[in-house]
Amino acid sequence: xxxxxxxxxxxxxxxxxxxxxxxxxxxxxxxxxxxxxxxxxxxxxxxxxxxxxxxxxxxxxxxxxxxxxxxxxxxxxxxxxxxxxxxxxxxxxxxxxxxxxxxxxxxxxxxxxxxxxxxxxxxxxxxxxxxxxxxxxxxxxxxxxxxxxxxxxxxxxxxxxxxxxxxxxxxxxxxxxxxxxxxxxxxxxxxxxxxxxxxxxxxxxxxxxxxxxxxxxxxxxxxxxxxxxxxxxxxxxxxxxxxxxxxxxxxxxxxxxxxxxxxxxxxxxxxxxxxxxxxxxxxxxxxxxxxxxxxxxxxxxxxxxxxxxxxxxxxxxxxxxxxxxxxxxxxxxxxxxxxxxxxxxxxxxxxxxxxxxxxxxxxxxxxxxxxxxxxxxxxxxxxxxxxxxxxxxxxxxxxxxxxxxxx
Ligand SMILES: *[C@@H]1O[C@H](CO)[C@@H](O)[C@H](O)[C@H]1NC(C)=O
Ligand SMILES: *[C@@H]1O[C@H](CO)[C@@H](O)[C@H](O)[C@H]1NC(C)=O
Numbered sequence: 001x002x003x004x005x006x007x008x009x010x011x012x013x014x015x016x017x018x019x020x021x022x023x024x025x026x027x028x029x030x031x032x033x034x035x036x037x038x039x040x041x042x043x044x045x046x047x048x049x050x051x052x053x054x055x056x057x058x059x060x061x062x063x064x065x066x067x068x069x070x071x072x073x074x075x076x077x078x079x080x081x082x083x084x085x086x087x088x089x090x091x092x093x094x095x096x097x098x099x100x101x102x103x104x105x106x107x108x109x110x111x112x113x114x115x116x117x118x119x120x121x122x123x124x125x126x127x128x129x130x131x132x133x134x135x136x137x138x139x140x141x142x143x144x145x146x147x148x149x150x151x152x153x154x155x156x157x158x159x160x161x162x163x164x165x166x167x168x169x170x171x172x173x174x175x176x177x178x179x180x181x182x183x184x185x186x187x188x189x190x191x192x193x194x195x196x197x198x199x200x201x202x203x204x205x206x207x208x209x210x211x212x213x214x215x216x217x218x219x220x221x222x223x224x225x226x227x228x229x230x231x232x233x234x235x236x237x238x239x240x241x242x243x244x245x246x247x248x249x250x251x252x253x254x255x256x257x258x259x260x261x262x263x264x265x266x267x268x269x270x271x272x273x274x275x276x277x278x279x280x281x282x283x284x285x286x287x288x289x290x291x292x293x294x295x296x297x298x299x300x301x302x303x304x305x306x307x308x309x310x311x312x313x314x315x316x317x318x319x320x321x322x323x324x325x326x327x328x329x330x331x332x333x334x335x336x337x338x339x340x341x342x343x344x345x346x347x348x349x350x351x352x353x354x355x356x357x358x359x360x361x362x363x364x365x366x367x368x369x370x371x372x373x374x375x376x377x378x379x380x381x382x383x384x385x386x387x388x389x390x391x392x393x394x395x396x397x398x399x400x401x402x403x404x405x406x407x
Contacts, residue, residue, distance in 0.1 A: 041064070041137075043065065044260065046112075055345040065086060075091050131232045135229075143326075152180070155234070161224040161275055161281065162279075170225045179276055180276055181204055189284060214250065227294060230293075239273075242268070306355045308355075323356070
């Protein structure tokens with residue numbers, strides 16, 4: 001019996017992988033599917049980390065990418081050799097002031113990281129709908145990205161993330177931010193309403209006024225987490241207050257930010273825009289389990305989705321997270337080498353793709369005729385207020401164990 005089941009799983013897995021190879025990764029029926037050319041990617045890196053920036057090809061094959069690098073001499077070569085990957089390289093120096101106290105943020109490369117999205121827009125102009133912006137070790141899960149963006153209009157000025165700093169932590173439900181226009185806020189979980197700040201739905205997009213509590217109209221934000229990534233609409237990036245020159249002037253005016261993400265967030269804020277939290281996590285009683293951008297609680301199974309499934313460790317919560325996750329911060333420095341971190345990016349992207357197809361196949365019991373054998377578990381946790389907050393017993397136990405193996 002156990003053997004039969006294993007065999008079935010193995011053949012299903014093989015089918016899932018070949019199925020994936022033959023079809024686009026987006027399931028049929030998602031109405032507003034975005035094409036590769038609707039996206040651009042903006043990344044900043046340094047010479048020593050170039051292999052990481054290039055490792056993100058794992059998820060962005062076919063998508064135009066803008067990469068800012070620290071070494072000017074390398075730029076012509078990089079542009080010539082890697083144009084075939086639709087990559088454009090540009091130079092931006094490290095902080096040049098010998099006194100770190102006068103830098104704009106903590107690390108010498110942070111200013112470059114912060115300028116990357118604005119330089120990318122200067123380069124691409126209005127030729128895209130959405131810009132994916134992250135560190136050189138941020139992976140986006142494109143199916144999750146597609147699902148998320150089908151709810152938003154790129155013509156509006158939108159900055160999206162649900163991994164926002166508050167004081168020195170992230171993600172935090174205390175962060176000042178908006179929820180999407182039309183979001184039903186009447187079912188907000190206690191975890192959110194207990195923070196003393198309840199974000200509001202902003203129409204048509206998030207301004208400072210919408211993001212700040214009515215009692216604190218001139219509040220300040222800390223911003224989104226760079227490693228978790230952010231998604232910007234073309235409607236945001238083409239604002240005159242966010243042109244390359246305007247962003248440069250804004251950032252030159254800032255000092256002692258915690259990182260490039262802080263500089264970017266502060267300049268969006270100065271231009272009048274707050275972050276929109278997609279609000280997905282707020283449909284659940286345990287919001288942190290359902291964060292879309294670099295979900296730290298789900299890290300243990302998100303780092304190897306297909307393995308979690310084939311080992312039988314993927315309960316309803318795990319499946320829900322895999323189906324909706326938007327990004328994953330690889331944390332290049334936690335690997336023995338950047339090259340190994342880059343290899344992991346390819347592995348994770350494949351594993352994620354296989355997991356998505358496997359779950360689709362598992363849900364489609366009718367065409368397999370094996371309802372009782374593999375698909376016998378209750379499908380649950382899919383959307384709905386308060387749903388999906390508990391995995392099965394096995395997953396819960398394993399999660400504890402997984403705590404120590406965080407990357
Ligand atoms: C920049 O790249 C060039 C060409 O690869 C190399 O010769 C040079 O040492 C690099 N400079 C720095 C500061 O890394
Ligand atoms: C929001 O949710 C509440 C509670 O489930 C429901 O009664 C209400 O009709 C919803 N509002 C809208 C506009 O859907």
